Amino acid sequence: MNFLRTLLVRREAGIAVMIVLFCLAVGAVKPQFLSLDQLRIILLLTPLIMIAAMGQMMVIVARHVDLSIGSTLGFSAMVSGMLYRFDVDWFGFDVPWWTGIPVSVVVGALLGFGNGVLIQLFRLPAIIVTLGTLSLYRGLTFIISNAKQIDRQWIPSEIKGLSQTSPFTFPEFLPIVGKFNIPWIVILAFGIAILAYLFLMHTRMGRQIYAIGSNPVAAPLRGINVTQVNLAVFTISGALAGLAGIMYASRWGFVNPSNTGNGFEFQVIAAVVIGGVSINGGVGTVLGTVLGVLLLGCVAAALPLLGIPGTSQAAIYGAVILLALLIDRTVRRQGIVSLKRVRP
């Protein structure tokens, strides 16, 4: 009984229930939604969001927000894409296929660090700074690329393969799961989530992020190095957006200066907030964020299947996000109220 009550007020449980209900509802109309093929589609829709959501979540827990991640993603992807495209012109040899991964992560980290410096050292609000760099980093992407796309043939096949091949496949003779595999990119995303969990729950700095978000005024009075933590948080957010950038190249096989990462911050912040991370800071779990990402993935996968025309998808997507937040808020408030009633 006690366990049940705890479960009811755990935000994660609410999201999990919503995911199940949503999938059953869609499955009732289109039975093929409840298939392994569809699961693979959903899983492939989510890794970019999940990777960046881990960083965004830390930023929001620290009571900031990072609006620049879409542009950070685009810029980092473009740097790597250009490296693959022009390596022979620049260095006279072909760079190894994996070069783009560290390069994108480092470039993203630098851009994130730039956000952190502006916010922390000049005491500017994160929402304004990252709104500025959202535009700045996107503009820089156009400048360095001369507004030209990096086409499919320049992206190494090993990079593209990360979205298709899997470290392990289920043996063909097994029923149901026979032809199912989980691509590298999905495993990477879950790996990042596990690292984020360990960092946030089990390291000194992870806990300090929660403390700062919970009470930014008191944190320095308790000897927390707020500057260090905030710089770290924005750097991590940038680095993960950079990682998502090279994964974009893997998933879609091209890098476009205007499309790559455009509007990405919307999906990521939506997933984080649906996942129960409080925009007021101090509250949020990795599990909740993962579930928030998966819920968004389910919605994104269901829309085309339900025959909803592309023109209305954005509107419906937005409405679903608001609805999810509303349901969650209602369910949770009632959960808490009933808890109060049973207490003697």
Next chain:
Amino acid sequence: MTDPTNKAEPLLSARGISKSFAGVEVLRDVDLDLMPGEIHALLGENGAGKSTFAKIVAGVHRPTRGTLRLNAETVDIPSPLAAQRLGITLIHQEPISFPDLSVAENLVLGRGSGSPLSRVPWAEIIGDARRLIDLLGVRIDVTRPMRGLSIADQQMVEIARALASDSRLIIMDEPTAPLTPKEVETLFGIARRLRDEGRTIIFISHRLEEVRALCDRVTIFRDGSKIATEDIGNLTDADIIRLMIGRPLKEYMHRGKSHIGEVALKVEALSLPGYFENISFEVRKGEIVGLGGLVGAGRTDVARALFGVAPAASGIVWVNGKVVHITDPSQAIREGLAFVPEDRAVAGIFRTLSVEQNITAAVPRQIAPSGIIRRTIEKAMAHDSVRRLRIRLASLRQPIGELSGGNQQKAILARWLLTDPSVLILDEPTRGIDIGVKAEFYDMIGELAAAGRAILLISSELPELLALCDRVLVMSEGHLTADIPRADATQERIMSAAVPQFREAAA
């Protein structure tokens, strides 16, 4: 009681401590020795400097002049963190904590060192926290979040934190104000135990009886200076009050009979199911009617209903002989009602706005006759109020949140007097205000009644009701249970009407 000054070196010794804010000296040449193993009260009116002194010791403020010596060594305390490391902890009335983190984490946060990526030893932290909380003899689940913990429990966590860093000097700044009597007892028990372990406690309170019950020595501040330090046993209450306010406090004498005129407020069968039932009474011009009862008896709900904040479901209200149906506060103001709410922090002040704007907030028409605020009028009105009510402030443009509690309360009263109300409802107007300002308040309330206003005074302090009111109404569990004229009012009669089981026994 032995005089601790004879037996040991002082733990902390302050010499010539002065502090100025923006050129205004709030603390002047304070010398004070705190002995190991004593509970030392700091007393004084609001703004007398006692809190400023405590905050200097705790590293919140730095003195403009003067030296602090801890264990005979001169120390500089630039921050609360530095104070903590020196073994000095300030416990705030409403503790500053991290509401989203667990109790255990709140206890250890910022303690120790290690690389940012070093592992958090959860098991050890929780074990330590349990041990510290058990040491205090209170029952708090250390794995639950701070949010939702009662203020008393939050204070316990702060005390546990002081013990975790083995503080030798613990400063409690008005810790008892938000506590229930039982919680106060627990707190005192713990404070005495900490003293017996040789720790020093600075205790700041407005309640003389608490100071008497708990403290060994007392230091009295007035206008930024230290007036006296004495063993508590050597001073009578009258001595303490005289030292605090610098003049003998005349036992509050009820003002000469003010002329009691016609009925200003009449209420009949006012009901709001679940809050109060069938309330009928009247208040005449020039009359002060008390509304007594226990907290939660429905008194504030009646006031809120009259003022239209949460209107009653049924009943009739007359204001100055006219039936009114008040459903929102702006209408109440137009009908000549004014309401000074109980919790000024929540319902009374606009904390970040200037004193000026706070005072003129209820009279937009007067300061902006044509819809645009006329600064000269606003300023003149505020200035006049500040002078009449003797509000102490640095500037009219100062945010009101910077004023002391008593002065904030005066500013709110000033706001309502500008509306020239015929009926004034005061809900616990002197809660959290110190003795000197209280006396001023009583004078003011008396003057307001003498000027022909009808006053409904909600108060939980029996002496206040007895001293001020012409009649005392008593509520209990949503019902009006007594209407006692001044001549018959005693503490016993009021209490017996207020406490539900007494009433049943009498019935």
